[in-house]
Amino acid sequence: MTPDLREDTVAMLAAAGITVTEEGKARARAELAEVAARWTRERRAALREQVGLPPAAAA
Numbered sequence: 001m002t003p004d005l006r007e008d009t010v011a012m013l014a015a016a017g018i019t020v021t022e023e024g025k026a027r028a029r030a031e032l033a034e035v036a037a038r039w040t041r042e043r044r045a046a047l048r049e050q051v052g053l054p055p056a057a058a059a
Helices: 003-015 022-038 041-050
Strands: none
Touching: none
């Protein structure tokens, strides 16, 4: 996320009465990292097969 986008997001949340703290941002980053770690190559391949997409090109 670019600095301007972060500032815009914080301002938008503040306008809605939602306070953004460093602790909250750290928790959100940790949760996003956990979710990303669960999406293994095998899991993505299984999902593509389940929804009927062709296998992804080898990287």
